Amino acid sequence: MHRDSFRAPGQWLQQLRQVLDQMAAEGLSPAALMMDGLFSSDGVFSPPEAEIQQAVNWVRQAGGVYIADEVQSGFARTGDEFWGFSRYQVVPDMVTLGKPMGNGHPVAGLVARSGLLDLFGERQRYFNTFGGNPVSCCAAAAVLDVIETEQLQVNARIQGQHLGRQLHELAQRHEVMGDIRGAGLFFGVELVEDRDSLAPATELASCVVNGMREAGVLISATGPDANVLKIRPPLVFTAEHVELLSDTLDRVLTQLS
Ligand SMILES: Cc1ncc(COP(=O)(O)O)c(C=O)c1O
Known part of the structure; x- marks a missing residue:
């Protein structure tokens, strides 16, 4: 997004349209649209539901996926919903999780539709030194328990x-x-x-x-x-x-x- 994308209503959406058109003109299609549902580092914005849906539709039509970044907006932060993306009534293709997931303990996660990950597993050799370690998983599970039990x-x-x-x-x-x-x-x-x-x-x-x-x-x-x-x-x-x-x-x- 540009520096002033949220100054005027809908401006970010127009900019997205321009970028997608420009990419199409150059024969390129986007890999993904990644959004933090609270645009926390852009000044804290919640665009109207219809704008988020439009953006996701455009990117999907152009061949990309929608990645919801829940590092700031997830884990009950927004009060009405547990996940930031739920506020916009659109289901992401992938969700990235971090920071609040371990309440200080370093742990992160990725959730995706299996159809997308199957291809990655088939084509790519993947290893991760600390991935799935039991201590981090316990910390993350405890966070979920506390969020639930302490409401x-x-x-x-x-x-x-x-x-x-x-x-x-x-x-x-x-x-x-x-x-x-x-x-x-x-x-x-x-x-x-x-x-x-x-x-x-x-x-x-x-x-x-x-x-x-x-x-x-x-x-x-x-x-x-x-x-x-x-x-x-x-x-x-x-x-x-x-x-x-x-x-x-x-x-x-x-x-x-
Ligand atoms: C929205 C958002 N996504 C991702 C990150 C990066 O998280 P990490 O530092 O755990 O890689 C941050 C960092 O604050 C963030 O604000």
Whole structure:
């Protein structure tokens, strides 16, 4: 995607169409479209369901597969669904899993339709030094158990709604807060120079991230201009933690703006 793909509605889709047309004109077909359903590193976006479906249809028509990258959006993060791709009502051909899968332990996985992998197995010699090791598999299985027994998907939904309300409330008092978007316990809060121009407040975002860190709350910044606060708390977040986060953000923004 281009740097500004999500600035205007549907722009990313137009860019995808152009790329596919250009490839077709050169006699090329795409191997795959790989999407993080929350576009976490692009500034936290959730395009409309119909746009995601259109993109996947185009890529499949051109001969490619759809790979859902669940490294950021999977494992109950979005509250309403266990997987990020489920929010768009389209079934991927492959799914990549990582980070939250082991809750800190390094483990990753790939899920695919067998028809796709059979060919790979027939044509390719594949080995992997640590693949399938029992310790990592135990860690990953324990994570699934904890998500289920502690009802962390429900928690992501409830505390996500709580945090969303707090962020919108803060935005009434802090003009630097522009768009607030996200799903479940994953928010992107755009910081802007002013709400008319929406010019990115990149330096402020960096100061806010560091100010929060000094106050003991870890967040990050994302997007092409690094002006979108990326707020992705642990799924075990409680109402008390939500208050702590929003009070600290309030204090840091007041000090800096
Ligand atoms: C959406 C997404 N996919 C993949 C990765 C890469 O994951 P890893 O560092 O486990 O290879 C990241 C890293 O943060 C990511 O954000």
